[in-house]
Structures are given as C-alpha cells and as structure tokens.
Amino acid sequence: MTFIDDLRSGIDRLSEFAELDVETTALLPSVCELSDNAVRAAFDTVANHSRNLQKLELALAGVIAQRSSRAAGHKGLAQTGGYRTPEQMVREITGVPKSEAVRVVRVGSSLLDAEQGAGSDDELDVDAGAAAPPAREPWHRPLRDALLNGAITQAQHDVIRRGLGEPPAVDGRDEAEIIEVWRVAARRLVAESADSTVEDLAAAARAARDLIDPVGAELRWQERHAKRSFRMRVDADGLRHGHLVFDDEDADFWQSVLDSAMRPRRGGPRFVSEDEAAAARDLLDDPRTNDQMAYDLITDVFRAGALAEAKDVFGARQAGVRLVTIKDAVGPRDAFGRLLAVAHTEDGRVSLPGSALDRALCTTGSVEVIVDACGNPLDLGRKERLFSARQRLAIAARDGGCMWPGCERPIAYSEVHHIDHWHEHHGKTDVDRGILLCRYHHLLLHNAGWKITRVGKGEFLLHRPPGTAGPPIPLRSKSPLRWLFDPPPRTGWRTAA
Structure with a gap:
C-alpha cells in the first residue's frame, strides 16, 4: 500500500461516520451526537491520519531545510519565497509556535540525514580510482525507521535524538563500534517508547547517553553548571521579579524541598504517623495557593539558613538529593582525579557526573543496597506489615x-x-x-x-x-x-x- 493509499484509507474510515458528513459550521453539534464507541473509533482514525500527514510534513520540512542552506544563499528554497530561514517558512505557513517549527525542521533534517547517509561496507569499491565510498549508516537510522513505521511520534524521535546526542570520537576506539553502541541504545529507547511519556523518554535518553559516555557526562555537567544564574528586576509597577537558572544538582535539591513540604497537597503517601496526618490536614486547609505556599517556604528556608531545625521546616521528610549508582560500575579517575562514573537522582530525571558523586560520598556518605544481577533487592521477610x-x-x-x-x-x-x-x-x-x-x-x-x-x-x-x-x-x-x-x-x- 502506498502512502497516498494510506491517506485515502483514513478518509474512507472517517466517511463511515454519517455525523461527520455535514457542513463545517455544523460539525461541532453533529460530533456531539456520536456515541462513546464512535468517538473513540473516530478519534483513533483521526490520530492515525494525522500521524501519516505529519510524516509528509516532516519530509517536506527536511527538504526545505536542505535546499535553504547557508551555501544556497538568496537562491535557497525558503529565501526565494521571502523567508529568512526554513523555520520561519514552516512557522508562517503552518501557524505553529516557533519552538514547534524548529522541532519540525530539526526532525525532518534528521530523517533526510538518516536516509541519505545510508550505506554499508559491502558497497565499498576497493579500486583506488573509484569514487569516494558511501557514508556509514547513521546511528539514528532506527529512529527514522520507527517514525515512518508509526512506532514513535515526531516528539519521541526528537527527544531520543537530542537526548543521545552524537557519539564521541575516542582515540584508540573503533568508530564503528562506538556508533553501534548508540544504535543499540536508540533501538532500546524505541522499544520503550510505547510505555513512556515524552518527558520520561527524554530523561531515559539522557541517562543512557551519560551511562555510555561518562567522560562526556562530566563535560556536559560542567557546561550546565556554568550557566547557573540569579537575577532580579523591577517592572513598571515596582513589583520585583526573580529569575533563576539552576544547575542539575541544585535544581533537584530545590525540587526536593518543595516536594517534602507540599506532598499532602500533591498526592503524597497516606500511610503516615498521626502527627504527620495532622500536619497534612492543616496544610490542606491552608487558604494560600500552592504557588504562594512555595514562595513562603523558599523565603523561610532562605531566612532560616543553617540555624533551622530540619523538622521545623520540612516536617517528617527532610529534603535532600539522593544519588543512585552501581557500586561496581564506578570507574577509574581522569587526569584531574575525578571519578569516571555516573550517578542519577532517585527518580532518574537527572544524571550527575563522578565529581558530584565523589563530593556527595565525602560529605554525606552512602547507604548500600544489595541486589541480584537483575536489579532485584534481596528479600527481607514478613516480620513487619509495612515496608521499612x-x-x-x-x-x-x-x-x-x-x-x-x-x-x-x-x-x-x-x-x-x-x-x-x-x-x-x-x-x-x-x-x-x-x-x-x-x-x-x-x-x-x-x-x-x-x-x-x-x-x-x-x-x-x-x-x-x-x-x-x-x-x-x-x-x-x-x-x-x-x-x-x-x-x-x-x-x-x-x-x-
């Protein structure tokens, strides 16, 4: 079945719903007449049809970007249409936000790159006078295949590709072997995509990248750490505003502070002590909004500083960042004495390099959890009703x-x-x-x-x-x-x- 046949099939399935065969102005009241089962079926059909159209949109956006390169100058496809960049052309034609237009062009360019960079060692011409050999198949080719086959969406393709980044060039290592590692990681993430949110998939891709490239993890962490900042401004009404850019570790600590204090309002565990339950009821009855409470909490923490008792500010659960790593996976040290290892925050959203892990081990120590080869912690018995x-x-x-x-x-x-x-x-x-x-x-x-x-x-x-x-x-x-x-x-x- 051709691509156009797929589109026709989608239209044919929608035409089976008589309620949709109306003037556009009558569409909304007519759709409201659909049964629950019909709404589900129609929505599934529309979603599939939309995904097919997105594939074409991405392919066209990739071609627009390719033909609007800097080398093409004013003769580029976008430029001859009066647009400065491919992203501007996509944004103005489709009406999507700038960030969405940038993603469409980025994913479309990736698809073309995966297609045109395909080649295999079997195709190499060993004749010295032959033309240059074809490029090695890109590591992200599985992402292209998965998107075209409908296994992942453009958003999932984008977060996996960006999360994994590009394989590094390593002295003494075969480039093909390193590329194959990235290709395997891409396939695994595709396999996980059906059961993952886009946000979780993005975090998993970044975690995988840091696990297979601990040297790069240290450099990336340093770059992000260097971007940390805080500034204040005063608007026209005299109201002061603050703007924070966190580094990875401190961002997780701030989130831990808020989570620890706001858990009862955000669906925290029910099985708590009577004192905690009473404090939770007080928090639920508090007339302040969540944002106001978060502001007051951060201000109190800032004022109290090291003089405050943790329980006075956070309640039973003290805030903090737990780092999780595999003890036997901690590698050697680099030329600066930093651990070549990667740790993760408890929820897996943030990866931290060996230098941050080393500092945490020095200042707060560690708790060892013994697991089997598949990651299952050891049994601890039936002595207690609740988990310790x-x-x-x-x-x-x-x-x-x-x-x-x-x-x-x-x-x-x-x-x-x-x-x-x-x-x-x-x-x-x-x-x-x-x-x-x-x-x-x-x-x-x-x-x-x-x-x-x-x-x-x-x-x-x-x-x-x-x-x-x-x-x-x-x-x-x-x-x-x-x-x-x-x-x-x-x-x-x-x-x-």
Whole structure:
C-alpha cells in the first residue's frame, strides 16, 4: 500500500461516520451526537491520519531545510519565497509556535540525514580510482525507521535524538563500534517508547547517553553548571521579579524541598504517623495557593539558613538529593582525579557526573543496597506489615517512581503496594513483592479491580479489571538503572568512551 493509499484509507474510515458528513459550521453539534464507541473509533482514525500527514510534513520540512542552506544563499528554497530561514517558512505557513517549527525542521533534517547517509561496507569499491565510498549508516537510522513505521511520534524521535546526542570520537576506539553502541541504545529507547511519556523518554535518553559516555557526562555537567544564574528586576509597577537558572544538582535539591513540604497537597503517601496526618490536614486547609505556599517556604528556608531545625521546616521528610549508582560500575579517575562514573537522582530525571558523586560520598556518605544481577533487592521477610525505610529506598532505586503506565508521579509521592495481600495471601513484606504506585493509582487498583502479579523475579504485570478485554500490561521501571541491570545484548556497551 502506498502512502497516498494510506491517506485515502483514513478518509474512507472517517466517511463511515454519517455525523461527520455535514457542513463545517455544523460539525461541532453533529460530533456531539456520536456515541462513546464512535468517538473513540473516530478519534483513533483521526490520530492515525494525522500521524501519516505529519510524516509528509516532516519530509517536506527536511527538504526545505536542505535546499535553504547557508551555501544556497538568496537562491535557497525558503529565501526565494521571502523567508529568512526554513523555520520561519514552516512557522508562517503552518501557524505553529516557533519552538514547534524548529522541532519540525530539526526532525525532518534528521530523517533526510538518516536516509541519505545510508550505506554499508559491502558497497565499498576497493579500486583506488573509484569514487569516494558511501557514508556509514547513521546511528539514528532506527529512529527514522520507527517514525515512518508509526512506532514513535515526531516528539519521541526528537527527544531520543537530542537526548543521545552524537557519539564521541575516542582515540584508540573503533568508530564503528562506538556508533553501534548508540544504535543499540536508540533501538532500546524505541522499544520503550510505547510505555513512556515524552518527558520520561527524554530523561531515559539522557541517562543512557551519560551511562555510555561518562567522560562526556562530566563535560556536559560542567557546561550546565556554568550557566547557573540569579537575577532580579523591577517592572513598571515596582513589583520585583526573580529569575533563576539552576544547575542539575541544585535544581533537584530545590525540587526536593518543595516536594517534602507540599506532598499532602500533591498526592503524597497516606500511610503516615498521626502527627504527620495532622500536619497534612492543616496544610490542606491552608487558604494560600500552592504557588504562594512555595514562595513562603523558599523565603523561610532562605531566612532560616543553617540555624533551622530540619523538622521545623520540612516536617517528617527532610529534603535532600539522593544519588543512585552501581557500586561496581564506578570507574577509574581522569587526569584531574575525578571519578569516571555516573550517578542519577532517585527518580532518574537527572544524571550527575563522578565529581558530584565523589563530593556527595565525602560529605554525606552512602547507604548500600544489595541486589541480584537483575536489579532485584534481596528479600527481607514478613516480620513487619509495612515496608521499612530501607526497603522503600531499595524499591525506589529499582522502580524510579509510580510504575503505572504513563504516570509521572515521583518517588516522594508514591506508596509501596503489596502485590500479595498481607492478610488474604499471607504476602511477605519483601521488596521483590512490593511495587511503587502513587496514591491515585494505588487506590484505583484496589477499588476498580485491577491486579498486579509477578512470577519469581520476572516483570510486574498489570491485569485489567474482570470483564475488561486486553492482555496484561508489562510495567517498566522508570529508573535509569534498568539500563545497567538489563543491558543490551552487546559486550562492553556501557564503555563506548
């Protein structure tokens, strides 16, 4: 079936809905007459049709960019149409924001690059007088294939490509081997894309890049750290404004401060002490908005400084940044004495280089969690009904946040669910029988008939409520450490650099 045939097929499926065969001015009231099942079917059809049109839009945007290069000058495709850049042409024709136009051109250019850079070593002409050999197949070719096959969207393509960056040139290492490592990483991220939000996929891509390029991780962290800034301004009404640019580590610390104080308003765990429950009720009854409370909190912290007792400011959960790394994966040191290693914040959103890990080990120490080869923490028994703080730490390192598909709730807002009920199934309070769920999804699971199972050390499976069709849904960890516990089938993939 050709591309045009796919478009015709989409239009044909939409034409089956008689409610859509009306004048444009009558479309909205007519759509409201569709049944629930018809709305779902029509929306699926529209989404598929839109994805097909986006493929063509991206291809055309790539051609526009290619034919509007700086070398083309005023004779470029965009320039001859009166546009200064390809991005301006896309923005003004489509009416999308500048950031969206930039992404369309960027992804379209990547698709053409993957297509035109294709080649294989079998095609090389060994004759000395032959033309230059074709370029080696780009590492991001799997992303192009996945987008054209409908496996990923343009947004997913963009965050994977940008997150992984470009393979570094390393003295003494075969370029083809390094490129293959990036290609394997791209394939794995494509495989995870169906169960990941765009934001989670972007974080996973950055985490994967830092794991396979720890030397580059240190340089990237230094560049981002150098951009930190704070400035204030006064507007025309005399109101003062502040603008902060965080480095990665301090941003996570500030987020931890806010999460620790605001958890009751943002869906924090229910299983807390009576004192914590009372404080949570007071916070919920507070007339201030969340933004106002966040401002007051940061101001209080700033004023109190080191003189404040942590419990007076944060309550039971003290703010802080937990870094997670694999003990045996900590490598040697570079010429400046910095660890060649990568650590991650507890939720996996931020990667930090060996120098930051080294400082944390020096100032705050570490807690060792022993796991098996697949990342499963060791069993700790059935002595207690609730999971201990140490068990929660182990589960958090494994799960990285609420494990429900598509949920972005972080570790701080998650509870540990016993997949084997304590009373009915004599379930053990073991880390391999517990899983992180946010308050909402934990309640949904118990109240709506969902169920989570696990056979041995295998993957967690989410089963739909009785009477609902569909296979079990595999639950994938949100933690970047899953890349260490379950590496791609290639020896030495982590040590590209």
